[in-house]
Amino acid sequence: MRIDLHTHSSVSDGTLTPAELVRAAADAGLDVVALTDHDNTAGWAPAAEALPPGLTLVRGAELSCRWYAPDPPISLHLLAYLFDPEHPALSAALAGVRESRETRAKRMVDLLRADGIDVSWDEIVADAAGGSIGRPHLARALIRLGLVPTVRAAFESEWLGERYRVPKKDLDVFEALALVRDAGGAAVFAHPRATVRGRVVPDELIADLATAGLAGLEADHDDHSPAEREHVRGLASDLGLLVTGSSDFHGSNKTVRLGACTTAPDQYERLVASVLS
Structure with a gap:
């Protein structure tokens, strides 16, 4: 099985509509694809309606979070899967982030x-x-x-990376994790060691998140070097967390292709089982 658990549609910052995305996933030879738009679940229904035969859709979202203990705080993302989109507290929190983004x-x-x-x-x-x-x-x-x-x-510093960048309101990462779990879902830390994106959190924070109910770590990602991938795999093993891999596909906004990195079937099964237990 070929499983890609991190993709974006035009509902957030991808360039393919949800329907186009699932058709592209099937054309790319995927068996399972997760739709994880930023702080948004509006793409779930149109993706499900257009789902090609033989392709499984995993409903998810990428949550914009921060670890507020350092000064300045560190930005990070949680991939939330299989949660109830009608859960009042989580739904309100995501709406707040979307409003802040606009x-x-x-x-x-x-x-x-x-x-x-x-x-x-x-x-x-x-x-x-x-x-x-x-x-x-x-x-x-x-x-x-x-x-x-x-x-x-x-996104370079002279443009939207720094000179014209304005911070947005993000969720406290522990609050976000609790909301996902309360909504019946599972959370995976997205690209946790991607130093090319800027500052990363220490392993001690990830251990604290694991204690708080984090399900897994995204190891295989285009922004992770081989050494960073191995570090994440070792940390996941030490903490008893599952390991995912994914493309973080954004259509033409990025050069990475669907299925560029994938999740092992046994790890996908662990993810699904974690919300059923």
Whole structure:
């Protein structure tokens, strides 16, 4: 079986609609695909409706979190799977993050326009097509203006990485983990050692999260070096956590392909079993 447990659609910052995503997953030879849009479950229904025969859809979301103990806090992501999307507290928390994301995007547009960069908020809203607005939508606006060649270039420090970046409200990671568990789901720490993304949390925090109910760690990811992958696997073994692998597919916003990294079937079975026990 080929299992990819981390993908994004146009509901958040991917470029394929949920229906296009599941069809692309089948074309890529996947047997199982998880839809994990940022802080959003709106893609679940259209993905399920378009699901090709033989492909299993895992319903999930990637939660924007922070560890607030350090100064400044460290950003991190939890992949939440198989939870109840109607759970009141979790649903309200995700809505709050989405609202903060849109408020941040508007402020970033204001900063760009104050410097004479003719970014149109209406154009960005149209590009998001009803999904959550994030930095990739601003990045594509900069590409259309001919100011940067790629989304990655737009995320450099002179653009959306630092100069025009505005922080958003994220969930406390322990609060987020508790909400996922209360909603009947399981949580996996996304790309926990990806130093190419910036600061990473210490292993001691991951051990504390494991004690609090974290189910697993994402080891095989395009942003992990071979040494980082091995470190995550060793840590998961020490803590009794399951190990996943995935593409973190975003369509044309990233070069990584569906199924670039995959999850072993026995680890997928552990994930599913963890929400049924």
